[in-house]
Amino acid sequence: MKNTRAKKTLTITLLLIISFFAWRFLRPINIFVVDEKFERPIHVEIPQGLRSISAKECGRCHVEIYKEWSGSMHAMAWEDPYFQIDFVYDDSKQICLNCHTPLENQQKELVLGFKDRGKFDPILGPNPNSDADLRDEGVTCAVCHVKEGRIVGPYETTDAPHPVTVDPGMTSGMKPCQRCHVVSGNRWDTFYSIPPCGTVAEIKEGAQEPNCVGCHMPEIRRPVATGTKERKGRQHLFRGGHHSEMVRSALQVKYRKEIEKDENRTKFIFTLTNTGAAHYLPTGTPDRYLTLELRLLDRESRVIKEKTYKMKRYILWRPFIIDLKDTRLPYGLPREYIFEFKHDNNPPKELDVTIRYHLLDEKRKKAIGYENREPIAYPIYSIEIPL
Numbered sequence: 001m002k003n004t005r006a007k008k009t010l011t012i013t014l015l016l017i018i019s020f021f022a023w024r025f026l027r028p029i030n031i032f033v034v035d036e037k038f039e040r041p042i043h044v045e046i047p048q049g050l051r052s053i054s055a056k057e058c059g060r061c062h063v064e065i066y067k068e069w070s071g072s073m074h075a076m077a078w079e080d081p082y083f084q085i086d087f088v089y090d091d092s093k094q095i096c097l098n099c100h101t102p103l104e105n106q107q108k109e110l111v112l113g114f115k116d117r118g119k120f121d122p123i124l125g126p127n128p129n130s131d132a133d134l135r136d137e138g139v140t141c142a143v144c145h146v147k148e149g150r151i152v153g154p155y156e157t158t159d160a161p162h163p164v165t166v167d168p169g170m171t172s173g174m175k176p177c178q179r180c181h182v183v184s185g186n187r188w189d190t191f192y193s194i195p196p197c198g199t200v201a202e203i204k205e206g207a208q209e210p211n212c213v214g215c216h217m218p219e220i221r222r223p224v225a226t227g228t229k230e231r232k233g234r235q236h237l238f239r240g241g242h243h244s245e246m247v248r249s250a251l252q253v254k255y256r257k258e259i260e261k262d263e264n265r266t267k268f269i270f271t272l273t274n275t276g277a278a279h280y281l282p283t284g285t286p287d288r289y290l291t292l293e294l295r296l297l298d299r300e301s302r303v304i305k306e307k308t309y310k311m312k313r314y315i316l317w318r319p320f321i322i323d324l325k326d327t328r329l330p331y332g333l334p335r336e337y338i339f340e341f342k343h344d345n346n347p348p349k350e351l352d353v354t355i356r357y358h359l360l361d362e363k364r365k366k367a368i369g370y371e372n373r374e375p376i377a378y379p380i381y382s383i384e385i386p387l
């Protein structure tokens with residue numbers, strides 16, 4: 001009697017555990033927490049003296065800034081073909097838009113409230129002021145510069161044809177980027193608080209603030225608008241993983257050779273240091289990674305030995321989100337990578353070394369059906385060391 005009851009309890013417990021894990025494997029996962037900062041789109045009014053809040057309107061006078069911004073991924077945040085594919089693959093969730101097309105009138109529908117506590121399921125209504133041209137501008141000027149019908153800027157000025165409010169936060173280095181790039185959130189079932197798209201996840205809210213603006217918007221002296229006098233300003237380049245020179249500028253490579261005569265062995269020690277990015281190298285979405293590829297060739301250019309190191313964030317997604325391992329390069333900390341070989345009757349001619357930056361890997365590219373027009377990986381360092 002007692003025995004059968006115990007068996008029953010055990011079976012039920014086991015069934016519960018099994019269904020819990022089955023649910024963890026099958027349910028849709030929301031890999032981030034919807035923070036107040038980006039739960040709704042931004043409502044803005046057209047400032048006096050301007051015809052619209054479109055970047056093209058600003059570009060009539062801020063010609064240089066408009067050009068720089070146009071070449072940045074901010075201007076591509078909606079049209080970026082990789083985003084487009086991924087957005088549809090992820091069921092075209094409204095929440096994605098709050099960072100990629102964050103202005104209310106960039107979106108087809110208004111967010112009127114939420115059906116769920118997690119705020120992943122908004123109550124939507126038609127938006128009569130929706131503007132598809134504005135949507136195509138992605139993270140447009142007004143996202144950072146318009147508040148309460150006024151232009152928000154870093155300095156006092158009386159020369160502008162539009163009202164200006166000075167916001168000291170604009171020059172603070174991290175504040176203007178925080179809404180979309182520096183967010184976190186804790187939930188019971190994640191052992192890793194990833195911001196949406198995993199962007200600069202290593203920079204925690206409240207920690208010492210790196211000067212994002214300082215590195216991503218280089219200082220320059222020039223007229224801020226057509227016909228105004230020269231003054232200090234900033235180039236709106238926002239360069240990152242899509243610009244090889246930017247990525248290259250963050251990496252320092254050194255190597256040394258050690259020969260152990262009695263053991264008949266040669267050893268190369270490569271030291272890679274992230275000297276140029278005040279976050280990890282690479283940073284950004286978990287898609288990004290670096291490889292250090294080493295190939296030892298003989299006189300006929302045949303490969304004798306090869307080895308590849310990966311600098312990457314490894315994440316377990318199911319049944320729980322766990323940050324397994326992170327081999328990326330932290331700011332200022334040298335990392336050593338070793339390549340060793342024995343001398344035998346096939347003498348090596350050279351060692352070929354390539355360091356490559358990957359925007360995403362082949363597997364993910366295939367999984368979502370992304371047909372890239374620009375390469376998804378490119379070399380940032382290469383050398384042939386004769387032996």
Ligand code: HEC
Pocket residue numbers: 050052053054055057058059060061062141142145146151152153154155156157158159160161162164165166224225228229231
């Ligand atoms: C008709 C020309 C014109 C248009 C259109 C225009 N601006 Fe300006 N803007 C100016 C001038 C002129 C200044 C003053 C420059 C100076 O002080 O040297 C200025 C100043 C600024 C400043 C700096 C304020 C500060 O803190 O010094 C910002 C930011 C700015 N504009 C943003 C915008 C944005 C965003 C748009 C589009 C929504 C826009 N402007 C449209 C002419 C224009």
Ligand code: HEC
Pocket residue numbers: 073074076077078080083098099100102139143144176177178179180181212213216217238239240241242243
């Ligand atoms: C309204 C949200 C938002 C704000 C605010 C914002 N960004 Fe971004 N940023 C994005 C999005 C979205 C992307 C990705 C666009 C894409 O690749 O589809 C991005 C991409 C980038 C990139 C990557 C470029 C590349 O080559 O991949 C850099 C660098 C960047 N932002 C820097 C900044 C800095 C610095 C600030 C603050 C001055 C800032 N961003 C503020 C949304 C934002």
Ligand code: HEC
Pocket residue numbers: 055058059062065066069074139140141142143144145153154170171172176213217224232233234235236
């Ligand atoms: C992701 C946020 C962001 C976007 C998008 C953005 N700006 Fe800025 N902008 C800034 C920040 C931050 C500063 C102040 C930097 C500082 O001086 O420390 C600034 C400064 C300015 C200034 C003051 C002068 C100068 O050169 O610093 C003007 C004018 C300006 N922006 C116009 C524009 C225009 C026009 C666009 C669109 C074509 C635009 N901005 C897009 C963040 C942004």
Ligand code: HEC
Pocket residue numbers: 173174177181182199200203210211212213214215216239240241242246247249250276277278279280281282283284285288
């Ligand atoms: C000391 C200079 C420096 C500072 C400070 C800095 N960055 Fe970067 N950032 C870089 C360099 C260099 C790269 C290119 C290498 C890489 O991806 O790590 C980069 C890359 C990026 C990228 C591109 C990631 C991708 O996937 O393409 C983003 C986004 C970014 N930074 C955002 C930020 C934000 C937000 C801050 C502030 C919290 C910040 N950065 C502070 C230098 C800097």
Ligand code: HEC
Pocket residue numbers: 038073080082083086087088090093095096097098099100179180181183196197198199200240283284285359
């Ligand atoms: C809190 C703001 C935020 C939300 C919400 C958000 N993103 Fe992003 N997204 C970003 C930022 C910032 C970047 C740039 C990441 C980086 O490289 O550091 C980015 C980059 C991306 C990229 C990489 C583009 C490239 O250049 O390689 C894709 C794809 C993407 N997002 C898709 C989505 C999808 C799909 C959703 C909704 C499920 C979404 N994003 C929601 C902020 C956001």
